[in-house]
Amino acid sequence: RAKDRAGIWRAGLLMGVVDALLVVALRLLEDQSDPGGLLLGAGAGVAAGLLSPVIVVGLSPVVESVLGYTTNDRLLYLSNLNNPLLKELVVAAPGTYHHSMVIGTMVEAAAEAIGANPLLARVAAYYHDIGKGKNPLYFAENQKGENPHDKLAPSMSALVIRRHVTDGIRMAKAAGLPRPIIDAIPMHHGTRLMSYFWHKAKEEAERKGEPPPPEEAYRHIGPKPRFREAALLMIADSVEAASRTLSDPSPDRLRGLVQKVINTCFADGQFDECDITLKDLHAVTRSFVTSLAGIYHSRPEYQQPADKSNGAAAAPPERAASRKKGRKGEAGGGAVARKGAEASGAASGGQERPAEGERGEEASPPSQGRSGGKPARAAEAHDALEGTGESEALKRLGNP
Template identity: 55%
Template sequence: MLARLLARSPSGGLSAGGLALTLVLAVAGGSAWLLTPGRFTQRTPGDDALGTPALGNFKAPHDFDVSDPDATRELRDAAAAAELPVFDWDEGAAEEAAGRIRDAFRFARDSLAGARRGPGDVRTSSRSQRSAFEARMGVRVSDADLLELADGHFAEVLEAELVVLAAHGLSGKVVLDRWRLATARERGMVARTIRGGAPQGERTIVELGPVRSLEDARADVERAAAALPASIPAPQRAALEHLAVALTRPTLVFDPAETALRQRNAADRVKPVVVHVKGGEKIVGDGEVIDKRHLLVFRGIRQQVRGRDVVLVRFGAGTLVAVLMLLLWLHSQRNVPGSRPTRKDAVLFAVAMLASAGVAAAGLAVGDALHDRFPNVSQEAFFYLVPFAVGAAVIRSVLSAEVALLFAVGSGGLVGLIAANSLFFGLHATLTSVMASGLIARTRDRAGLFKVGAAVGALGSLLALATQLFTGRGFDHALAPVLAAAVAGGVLLPVFTVGILPLVEWTFGYLTDLKLLELANLNHPALKDLIVQAPGTYHHSVIMGSLVEAAAEAIGANPLLARVCAYYHDLGKIRNPLYFSENQRTESRHEGLAPSMSALIVKRHVTDGVELARHWRLPRAVAAAIPQHHGTRLVSFFWARAKQRGYEDGGEASALDDEVFRYAGPKPQTRETALVMIADACEASARSLPEASTERLRDLVQKRINEIFSEGQLDECELTLKDLKAIAGSMVRALEAVYHVRPEYPARSAGSAPEPAVPQLQLLTGERRRP
């Protein structure tokens, strides 16, 4: 068995610290592999699989985000298209034109007034004056029109009429082409007010109102020119018309650069579309046609795998687990005095931790498969079916409560990491493990295990309900399967525990309470042989069981282990039962034997007991009570007889070899075997008391304990003086219950009424007679 290998400590083997470090690294390495993303990831279809049926069910191995460029582009295009077109609206175009006209005509009149030549010379005026006039007008003027205006001396009447004509062309909204207004009429526009050639503000115009094209505006100018007063010569009216048409321009001008800039800004404000994929989420089912979204998620999975250095990921996961394990180990070493783990304890702890992580990972995989078969049931419901508390229950069955609590914390953290970093599953595993380890310690039969499972299931369902409410899902349709799965997970706890415990007992050599209960059954074959072959020894062992059980409860030892040790401590007396006083009905078989021979025969029951314990495959902790309950004490009766005979023969008592009369040991190594030694001495002595009064029993128990203590038999166990005082008190009370003084029933007097006639049986002959 592994326990025997771990018990050996050859030179050059691992020290306690080395073993702990090795186990921590082993657990960290195994957990790192289980925590590595993509450990169960299927080979994802490539882009060429678009439009083909999926060859199997595909689920996300873990939570991740993937950008959707197509959706992002669509949203950005929509945002750009939603931007209104930007137009520059020159509301003061007519006023501006009027100002230019007045300035140009004033300049022309001043030029004519200062000229010394006649009007005919105006036709040959310098090119600079012509250019200055055109610059003030803002348009080119033909020679003919300029001559006609000069003939009219640029009169103020002509100036006023030109201002009116220009206002006809520039008033309102004038556009270059009507087709640019198609979008603006549907959704509106952004109109930037232009004054003096610079933007002065903007506003959104939804109702455009009347809008003219440039051709319509110029046509309006021509109609207005036709209505000019007849007092103005026709050539001059034509010149005014030509200038007014030239001055007419679009007052509402589309700004493509500003519109494009605003569209780009609107598109840039749209954040990239990110698809959030939850671990375990179904991507595509078997036979479903793969579309662009499926390929997008598959590309995201591949990018996640390529974008991560698996070595670094595993190193990080292993570091997390290693730190967790190291902290648990250091805490147990420094802050849990009652926890003194052996090598096999450390190995079991590590194996159980790895097994818990493996079960969690397997539970996720199985849950995925079941979710595919039953898509109406949430995936977490299948995960709640996993009995996470089994590890803590097994640990508590063989180790201390403190170690089980540390295991519950560590395994819960691992489960949370494996379950897609789920805090809720980690808490669920931790709390159910704590409850299971606390309740299973008081279990005394296998039926009690199912009560523990029911309690754990109730707690699990409560935690699942609290999680459901905390996450805001409320009482939805998925709640009932989750609660049922949590209860079922608790019910599965005793099933797995009962199946695993025997394997742990056999592999590691542990002794559980359930195994002890089997050994405490008085129908055990070894005890049945004992009652047949050595009934007195059997009775003595049963009484001792009551004594040690009471004493163990008084000092906090294991009462069940102590009682079982008492039942089997004299198992070797089956071989030669009549050589022991409790089984003798006639004269002693030691009469006529030398004391040394008698001592050898009596000591033989220890080696015979060890052989029978091996034959019946008794656990080591129980079999250890057979040699240890005598320790290295003397076979006192025959030692005293040998000394007496030595004196009678005139020899020296000191010449006797006490090793012949001394048990080989070892001394009691545990508190339970020490209790068996004390109870054996006290019960045997109590039988010889002529009157078992409380005072005599108290003196006897105190005397026997003092003898054992003074001989140093308790040096190698952990009993304290306080424990010995408690043991003495419990032993006296237990012996009083067994050897209490009974009242003497009075004999029937001569004058009393005759007894009624009843049939009397001759039990030995079977004859029946009547008085």
């Protein structure tokens, strides 16, 4: 259970100290109090303890390949983001890569909360969608406008979505990934229904007057999650995808979304083959809400620094230079106007009037410049987000 090689060496040192104490105690019980013999026995015990980590580290690859056992040291090696599979994924499907990194953070924290293996959960999240790199544009996180599924029949779309699982398994086996990572690739979907494409197929069948298609044709091939880390991956995969459809991802809305996904998986029997408990699921909900709230945290809107002379927003250097030139011209013209005004004022009773240029500058409000259209653009963006609708959420849930 050591998390790194330093832990193995600490365990070996502790074993050596315990061995030395036991050897000394046994020799004293046998009335063998020779100092030389005691030192020799204690030294042999310490040496045996220090030799154990060398044997363990050296034989670990052999034990892993023969017995199919996965050590944390192997998982730490696979967590390196310079792994060829991950480097290929970030180039071919950057949206999927980012999705996997976010899920890795989520499931690692959740695994710590329920006492599962955080390292296994995080590494499984890194590699769970490597098959999407073969056809990246058929998945929502990699699309840049056009959706290829709009031109496909729902049955064909379901085949394409299923294909990324089989491609991922094949790629993981070719790369020599350990068995838990390979198993997590199909288990993170289980036998869940691709609801978006199934509803789309039902609507097309109703328009044609045909019977609705069977659900089995639009379900993933499975198997269902058989260990808790795979169950965490299933929940996080759907939650992270669906959270992107929320226009206002507040903690309350995120909590409702996480609970909805968990309830859907639970009612669908996806947790029937793993030992995750209701207590674990409540802890997972709290952990995921905390992680997502940190991802979607809001920032205050910072105001532009104001010009102390007239209270207007500070202008860029080019505008400031042109404004200075204009003011110099206005000042020259204003001086001439003031002289004429003084002369006419003296003739009309000595009342002064402000120069026309100065009066106009004081009365006119400061120009908003390029920032004047921001509220309209913000409203348009808000309307666009509000228009995503339930169908987009279903699509994200069915096509994570």
